[in-house]
Amino acid sequence: MKWIKTIFSSDYGMLGVLVLLCAFFSWITFEDQQPEGEGAAEALYQAISKGFEKPGRVLIAGRKSDSGRAFTNQLNELLSGDGWQIMGIAQGGPPELGAALRGVFDQNGSLDLLACEKSFVQMAVLDNFKKFQPRMKEVKVMVPASSSWPNFLKSSNLLNIANQIAVIAILAIGMTLVIITAGIDLSVGSLIAFSAVLATWVIREWFGADEATMGGMIAGCGVAILACSGLGLFSGSMIAYFGVPPFVATLGMMMVGSGCAYMLSGGLSIYQLPNSFDWLGRGDDWGGIPNAVVLMVVLYVIAHTIMSRTTVGRYIYAVGGNPEAARLSGVPVKKILLGVYASCGALAGLGGVIMASQFKSGDPKYGLMYELYVIAAVVVGGTSLSGGRGKVFGTLIGAFIIAVIQNGMNLTGVQSYTQKVVLGVVLLVAVLLDMLKKRGWKLSL
Amino acid sequence: MAETKLLELKGIDKRFPGVHALKSVDFELGEGECVALLGENGAGKSTLIKVMGGAHQADSGTLLVNGREQNWTKPTDALEAGVAIIYQEFNLVPGLSAAENVFLGIEPKDFGWVRRGEEKERVKEVFERIGAEINPRTLCDDLTVAEKQLVEIAKALVRDARILVMDEPSAVLTKKEVEQLYLLIDDLKEKGIGIVYVSHRLEEIERVADRAIVMRDGARVGHLSREELDRSKIIEMMVGRKLENEFPQEVREPGEVRLRAKNLSFGQKVKNVSLDVRAGEILAITGLVGAGRTETVRLLFGADIPDEGVIELDGQKLTLRKPSDAIEVGICLLTEDRKDQGLVLGLSILENFGLPNLNKFSNNGWIDRSAETRSFTSYVEKLQIKISGHQQLASQLSGGNQQKVVLAKWLERNAEILIFDEPTRGIDVGAKFEIYQWMNQLAQAGKGIVMISSELPEVLGMSDRILVMKEGELMGELTNGPEITQEMLMSLAIGETKKQVA
Numbered sequence: 001m002k003w004i005k006t007i008f009s010s011d012y013g014m015l016g017v018l019v020l021l022c023a024f025f026s027w028i029t030f031e032d033q034q035p036e037g038e039g040a041a042e043a044l045y046q047a048i049s050k051g052f053e054k055p056g057r058v059l060i061a062g063r064k065s066d067s068g069r070a071f072t073n074q075l076n077e078l079l080s081g082d083g084w085q086i087m088g089i090a091q092g093g094p095p096e097l098g099a100a101l102r103g104v105f106d107q108n109g110s111l112d113l114l115a116c117e118k119s120f121v122q123m124a125v126l127d128n129f130k131k132f133q134p135r136m137k138e139v140k141v142m143v144p145a146s147s148s149w150p151n152f153l154k155s156s157n158l159l160n161i162a163n164q165i166a167v168i169a170i171l172a173i174g175m176t177l178v179i180i181t182a183g184i185d186l187s188v189g190s191l192i193a194f195s196a197v198l199a200t201w202v203i204r205e206w207f208g209a210d211e212a213t214m215g216g217m218i219a220g221c222g223v224a225i226l227a228c229s230g231l232g233l234f235s236g237s238m239i240a241y242f243g244v245p246p247f248v249a250t251l252g253m254m255m256v257g258s259g260c261a262y263m264l265s266g267g268l269s270i271y272q273l274p275n276s277f278d279w280l281g282r283g284d285d286w287g288g289i290p291n292a293v294v295l296m297v298v299l300y301v302i303a304h305t306i307m308s309r310t311t312v313g314r315y316i317y318a319v320g321g322n323p324e325a326a327r328l329s330g331v332p333v334k335k336i337l338l339g340v341y342a343s344c345g346a347l348a349g350l351g352g353v354i355m356a357s358q359f360k361s362g363d364p365k366y367g368l369m370y371e372l373y374v375i376a377a378v379v380v381g382g383t384s385l386s387g388g389r390g391k392v393f394g395t396l397i398g399a400f401i402i403a404v405i406q407n408g409m410n411l412t413g414v415q416s417y418t419q420k421v422v423l424g425v426v427l428l429v430a431v432l433l434d435m436l437k438k439r440g441w442k443l444s445l
Numbered sequence: 446m447a448e449t450k451l452l453e454l455k456g457i458d459k460r461f462p463g464v465h466a467l468k469s470v471d472f473e474l475g476e477g478e479c480v481a482l483l484g485e486n487g488a489g490k491s492t493l494i495k496v497m498g499g500a501h502q503a504d505s506g507t508l509l510v511n512g513r514e515q516n517w518t519k520p521t522d523a524l525e526a527g528v529a530i531i532y533q534e535f536n537l538v539p540g541l542s543a544a545e546n547v548f549l550g551i552e553p554k555d556f557g558w559v560r561r562g563e564e565k566e567r568v569k570e571v572f573e574r575i576g577a578e579i580n581p582r583t584l585c586d587d588l589t590v591a592e593k594q595l596v597e598i599a600k601a602l603v604r605d606a607r608i609l610v611m612d613e614p615s616a617v618l619t620k621k622e623v624e625q626l627y628l629l630i631d632d633l634k635e636k637g638i639g640i641v642y643v644s645h646r647l648e649e650i651e652r653v654a655d656r657a658i659v660m661r662d663g664a665r666v667g668h669l670s671r672e673e674l675d676r677s678k679i680i681e682m683m684v685g686r687k688l689e690n691e692f693p694q695e696v697r698e699p700g701e702v703r704l705r706a707k708n709l710s711f712g713q714k715v716k717n718v719s720l721d722v723r724a725g726e727i728l729a730i731t732g733l734v735g736a737g738r739t740e741t742v743r744l745l746f747g748a749d750i751p752d753e754g755v756i757e758l759d760g761q762k763l764t765l766r767k768p769s770d771a772i773e774v775g776i777c778l779l780t781e782d783r784k785d786q787g788l789v790l791g792l793s794i795l796e797n798f799g800l801p802n803l804n805k806f807s808n809n810g811w812i813d814r815s816a817e818t819r820s821f822t823s824y825v826e827k828l829q830i831k832i833s834g835h836q837q838l839a840s841q842l843s844g845g846n847q848q849k850v851v852l853a854k855w856l857e858r859n860a861e862i863l864i865f866d867e868p869t870r871g872i873d874v875g876a877k878f879e880i881y882q883w884m885n886q887l888a889q890a891g892k893g894i895v896m897i898s899s900e901l902p903e904v905l906g907m908s909d910r911i912l913v914m915k916e917g918e919l920m921g922e923l924t925n926g927p928e929i930t931q932e933m934l935m936s937l938a939i940g941e942t943k944k945q946v947a
Contacts, residue, residue, distance in 0.1 A: 310810045322788070322791075
């Protein structure tokens, strides 16, 4: 039991939970994986080079899909480069394979090797040839070796997880700062909708709808982010200067933001946008990693640096830990609060822009209930709701825990209703751990 | 023992971390008797009544009610045994009516339905008994302080309390209300209820108490019967201790006036206070708790903004809107309450140290941690702060070491005026002496030092000049010297005499 306490007591205790979850989902999604496309061709080529001392005659077969074509082309290139005689290429299913084989044997030719994708091995047409064509017996059939690998750990799935959580994770940065000052911001969900609608509305109305230039799109997104930052600033000033409880101030702002989004869009989606608008949400210009994920990582690094290395970061912790002591030490408590809520608003605005880009439209229904997922990510990440304690990277871990649970349950076919129950329980357990940690692991008061 | 006492405490001992709060205290209260509990601030009165009320548990000793030994673990246990405490801060729910407050938790009910008629009748009856003219349906928020007190007393009576402990009941009342309280006490005594009356006001003790028990430094130092109740005797017992050599003495030559405040007023807390702080002197401000001393220095530090008055530093008028304005010109405050105001307990001591000094330790907002660490390390050596590492949380230090961290952070600021609010409260003897030495050293270096203290020996032992406050007003200004005695200060502090302020 002691080591469990030690793990959870550390700043990034939830990292262990994330690792355990990943291990668990890897284990239950363990399956045979078929290599595909060029990779498969290369693997097979290696095997062929080992299995044959000298090049011979080969027939290549691949499916009709893109990856099948990539497979045959690549293998064709590699084998012919080694001096193999390519007797033919069958692209498609059983009829194509049969035709190709018949072609080889009809001309009385011989064949040393049939190099094909795995699906061809089970085809009845091969058995037929083995029965009626004696020379078929001399033909060696080779397929790319299959490997065992969890569906969960496929790089495409991991990128998918990161991409799905990017918006929530980016919002959670701002929420972490707010919660460290012992506040809360309920308005981020509706600010997403407001920002998405405002950005697309500005592009449609002012910058020529689907003919908007790059500059126009940037301007539209900039306006939306600035506006959300302004709304955050307004909530912040209610809290800092008028002593309105953060819950109430941002609850009001939540309704205002959502209402504005509906007013501006007339309740409809705004989709008159240039095609290139989806660059931020769907593009992947950095080695296949989605742009939104790259942006998320950059923002986390910046936020972590600010919180750990700058005076502003130190002041944010101090304000959350003890506002009076901070004030008496000369910390500009009110300015810090304003700044924190303004940046939370700005990040929510950015989240809205990313979402608009992902769906290539702005809709007032975006971001519904997101505030709750965002708060959940922060809390699961170990930031204390009573303020003064928490780590930005902890929040990233929290966001990923939520994403991994969702993704893992999707992969294993758990119903979405059940998923909600599980997520709720995870949140409760996280808060419970936080309370226990503060009380020094004693159950009763 | 001839008769059974209502309440009897024998050898009650209580320790808090770093403080021996109660040293084997005996206390007894008979039926229909009013016993006054006297003592300076910090003498242990509050702790003792908390033990009587079950809010604290004694480490050793026995507590008997009607001769039966009690073993309370929570305040409701004491209430059930018939002991009710009326604290200075009332325990009333502001949004409930007077009647609802009186019956809170013991409502007469049928299956969860409150019998409102009966409740009203019984509240009326008990209000009549104590002469309270309160509409039972008035919300507690709308009651005056005196009325709230009566509601508290009613609350105790409907619970059949036989022992009533009142903590400074008169502090919040007007003269007329106090008279009514006396009558009520007489009445309750006749009904056989025992009363413990805690007060600073000696004239009241003479009026209501049958006898008095005096405490000092956590111990019971005296018992006075009705005939012996005499002010000079009480004062002597309260301050009692001899001035020992616990203060490093220094000869100083105070210089020019550095900080000057004229006619400061702040609500009811500070009334028309003027004071000067000279370079190279220690100015003490003393008085009882609630005399407005802390409130006054908060004005000098910009923590509160005075309604009226002028603050000058070296002849320059200052506009202090927030503490950072004062810090900017070199005024700093070491608060009385280190845990709530002096330190951010959840941050490390290094971070606490850096908080007001980040301008010095940062470039365009980037903290230079090595410079911060280097500077802090030098203070850890100079002040001999006992820590396990720079990353240790402020909450994990002892009182003395916390105070040293606070001192270090202001020394690094190189402040010109240092205000110490109760600098040695909750600090062990060794650390106390070191802090005194630092104060002397700072004064020697030409800084202006203001020290708020309730400990009269400390005031006499450390200061060059002494201001005495009572209820927000300056009662007197004395130049410290051998002829000044604790008795003189005490009689000013309780308003016995008033010296014309120079």
